Amino acid sequence: MAETAAFDFREDEHAPVLALRGDWTVDTISGLENGLSEVSEKLTQGAVVDVSSLGRFDVAGAYLIDRTFRESAAGDKVRIAIRGEHANAMRLLQATRKSYAGPAADPRQPTGLKGFAEVTGRAVAAIGEEIIETVGFFGETLVVIGRQLTNWRRIRAVSVVHVMETAGLNALPIVALLSFFIGLVVAYLGARILGDFGASVFTVELVTFSMLREFGVVITGVILAGRTNSSFTAEIGAMKMRQEIDAMRVIGINPMDALVVPRVVAMLVMTPILTFAAMMSGIFGGLLVCWSSLGVSPNMFFARIAEVVPAQHFWVGFVKAPAFAIVLAIIACKQGLSVGGDVGSLGSRVTTSVVQGIFMVILLDAIFALWFLEMNW
Numbered sequence: 001m002a003e004t005a006a007f008d009f010r011e012d013e014h015a016p017v018l019a020l021r022g023d024w025t026v027d028t029i030s031g032l033e034n035g036l037s038e039v040s041e042k043l044t045q046g047a048v049v050d051v052s053s054l055g056r057f058d059v060a061g062a063y064l065i066d067r068t069f070r071e072s073a074a075g076d077k078v079r080i081a082i083r084g085e086h087a088n089a090m091r092l093l094q095a096t097r098k099s100y101a102g103p104a105a106d107p108r109q110p111t112g113l114k115g116f117a118e119v120t121g122r123a124v125a126a127i128g129e130e131i132i133e134t135v136g137f138f139g140e141t142l143v144v145i146g147r148q149l150t151n152w153r154r155i156r157a158v159s160v161v162h163v164m165e166t167a168g169l170n171a172l173p174i175v176a177l178l179s180f181f182i183g184l185v186v187a188y189l190g191a192r193i194l195g196d197f198g199a200s201v202f203t204v205e206l207v208t209f210s211m212l213r214e215f216g217v218v219i220t221g222v223i224l225a226g227r228t229n230s231s232f233t234a235e236i237g238a239m240k241m242r243q244e245i246d247a248m249r250v251i252g253i254n255p256m257d258a259l260v261v262p263r264v265v266a267m268l269v270m271t272p273i274l275t276f277a278a279m280m281s282g283i284f285g286g287l288l289v290c291w292s293s294l295g296v297s298p299n300m301f302f303a304r305i306a307e308v309v310p311a312q313h314f315w316v317g318f319v320k321a322p323a324f325a326i327v328l329a330i331i332a333c334k335q336g337l338s339v340g341g342d343v344g345s346l347g348s349r350v351t352t353s354v355v356q357g358i359f360m361v362i363l364l365d366a367i368f369a370l371w372f373l374e375m376n377w
Helices: 033-040 059-070 089-099 112-150 157-195 200-241 244-250 255-294 298-308 312-318 320-337 343-374
Strands: 006-011 016-024 048-057 081-083
Touching: 006 033, 016 059, 033 059, 048 059, 048 089, 059 089, 081 089, 112 255, 112 320, 157 200, 157 255, 200 244, 200 255, 200 298, 200 312, 200 320, 200 343, 244 255, 255 298, 255 312, 255 320, 312 320, 320 343
Parallel strands: 016 048, 048 081
Antiparallel strands: 006 016
């Protein structure tokens, strides 16, 4: 049975003495902290620990004694002297003192021009590393997709269809609704501005051009970046945190085959469909404004579209959808697989996934716009 831990403090002629009695283990020292805190104020340089009556002694007891001396007036530099014989008291106290790392230093905050250059340099280096990792992940994904195309039995059709439903079909209402309101706004602005010049009828072309070439696919991409990217990253990141991905590798399942490729394929299939729905919904919103405000009937509206709007404008916007789909899916899956073991990492990666997705949608749209402008499309 463990003996109760206790201590006595006395001041000899030469130095203060802290005499230990009983068993100083993790089970017996819980009630000694307050008393030792009072004693620590009286411990000065040269204080001695008397272990003559000490019973069992473990690391918890050694840590408590070492902390008492470190909090004394002499500070953490005071050496603990031992009086009496004990099997492991000296060894445990020395090990405890060596393991003490001291208070953490205040984080250094760079200031001035040098600090600005350091922060900027670190940010640029981090962006460069992120770009290299993403490009490498994109290449690995293409290799895995090519491998599955050569052996179609490896394609996980059930997973692809499931992702098509959750990430694509379920996003159709919000994509169509937002595109409808965008079409309304564009039509109202066009009717007001063009009406000042007596050219209200050109509102039909304005709505059609903007929805077919830009707004339809961009709205779809932005919504998928916020809705689907966050979902993909959170799902894969949660699996990474729970070590499910490690378990998949142990049983011989490649996470690229099981998690990444089905999402990429599903996005490739559903993004053009969502883009088409966004285009039609936006044009329908413009139709309602033209019909109610300008007196343009639906027959006249569609007849003017067929007469003055070439089909190339539809394809200019439609061909962007697969590029957006691949980029968004790659970013989402890469960020999910980069999640660490804590919740903070998961939240950070989800945020990064959404921000990178929206940024890449806008960047790619600008690149496509410049390219089509140079091609005179």
